[in-house]
């Protein structure tokens with residue numbers, strides 16, 4: 084991406100009149116922060132078509148509308164379609180770790196806007212957004228569910244209601260970091276349930292699950308299975324980031 088060359092004296096005047104704001108958080112930045120922010124923005128990899136119709140794994144070449152990646156071909160996930168906005172890699176990692184573990188929530192609007200862009204097709208006609216729940220114990224430690232913040236922000240942009248009470252995490256599964264695909268699947272198997280008092284809300288509905296990162300898809304698939312058993316007819320998944328290379332599995 085070419086950067087617009089602005090004479091430094093003019094740039095300083097501009098900074099005085101209009102101090103630089105983060106492209107991601109919207110916060111006022113010092114000049115060194117501003118350089119780092121612009122650098123980060125330029126290195127984010129946005130995910131577009133073509134991709135696996137099921138899990139959204141990006142393909143280098145168009146392979147047909149219903150093409151599946153090798154992994155989905157071998158083991159089809161329980162969600163119908165998953166899409167993500169940005170590739171999880173060395174450049175983007177800090178954004179999500181600051182959000183998830185550092186409690187920095189000032190980028191949520193930016194994350195939600197990118198998810199809206201990449202999730203256009205799966206959000207069309209959706210009845211509700213459901214954030215992937217944290218177990219109560221984990222929620223108390225972290226103080227907020229990052230997936231719920233994303234769902235609320237997307238709902239504010241497109242008007243699709245979000246529902247945080249319906250899906251529950253009943254098993255406090257150990258961290259998924261570093262586990263293999265099959266280990267992750269076993270880990271989250273039976274970890275979710277639908278609250279009996281809200282179960283009827285799902286009958287015949289098109290649900291979009293919301294989470295921060297798609298790692299192997301095991302958690303999203305387990306959630307989708309639970310929601311379909313309770314009557315949802317279609318369950319898609321939308322995340323801000325996606326691990327594309329297996330060695331970058333989120334720790």
Ligand SMILES: [Zn+2]
Nearest residue numbers: 135138152155
């Ligand atoms: Zn796939």
